[in-house]
Amino acid sequence: MGKIHATVVALESQGIMFVGPSGSGKSDLALRFLDQGAQLVSDDYVIVANEGGHLIARPPGTIAGLMEVRGMGVVKTPYLPEISLSLRCDLMPASEMERLPDGPQLVEMEGVQLPRIYLDASSASAKARVRFALQHLDALLSGPDQKGILS
Template identity: 45%
Template sequence: MARSLSSDTLHATTVAIDGRAVLLAGVSGTGKSDLALRLIDRGAILISDDYTLVKRIEGQLIATAPQTIAGCMEVRGIGIVPMPHADAPVALLVDLFDKVERMPAEPLMRAIAGVDIPVVKLAALEASAPIKVELALKMWGAA
């Protein structure tokens, strides 16, 4: 049986929380790596920093690091730091902004490599951002 395969490279830092990938997307300087580092401190595992390769395999979206940056994270003020890393199925995309809606109705959906993924908008540099990511994953993260 042939496997269905499609892939995209996204400008996103990605971590795995409880075995599910959370894509942290936003323009440069919005705090992708900073938020990822705080999530890693809370038990997440790095998948990829700054760019993430997502592959659709048999209807499931898998996040992985491009080979050239696998296991490395740029920590502003320190440099490139080696870190344990993993691949994981994508459950949630977090779009990062400076300011976000106070009471959004529910997450949006975005198709990535042909798979619909829930999207929430958060401000990465808020102190509570890591907790909000974990809550959003519990509430809306794809299984």
């Protein structure tokens, strides 16, 4: 079981983890999802455990139901006590991202392979890219074909 500097939201039954350093936009992107019906699992730190081959994310007890909203402070908010993770989004500026990555985009966490995308949280299309990735998880797991196209 590991504690990770990340924010996790639940979009329907899918857990989305935003990973990045302080100021990278984890909470801001999560807030945009919450504004459209997603639920908070944990903000800033999350505990992740391999349970039966699934990555389960939970908030640390000290911050459960708390979210940092810049300019407002720490705010109490409804939250889910746990979610199975479907996608990891590593946040970074677009200028640092590989334009056409090779192979499957996976990261191993707690012995489980998890689909991963790289994302600029400040991009106007950030939410759309996350939703697109969730709709194409099989393609992320298998990677591009010989023409570099996700199937």
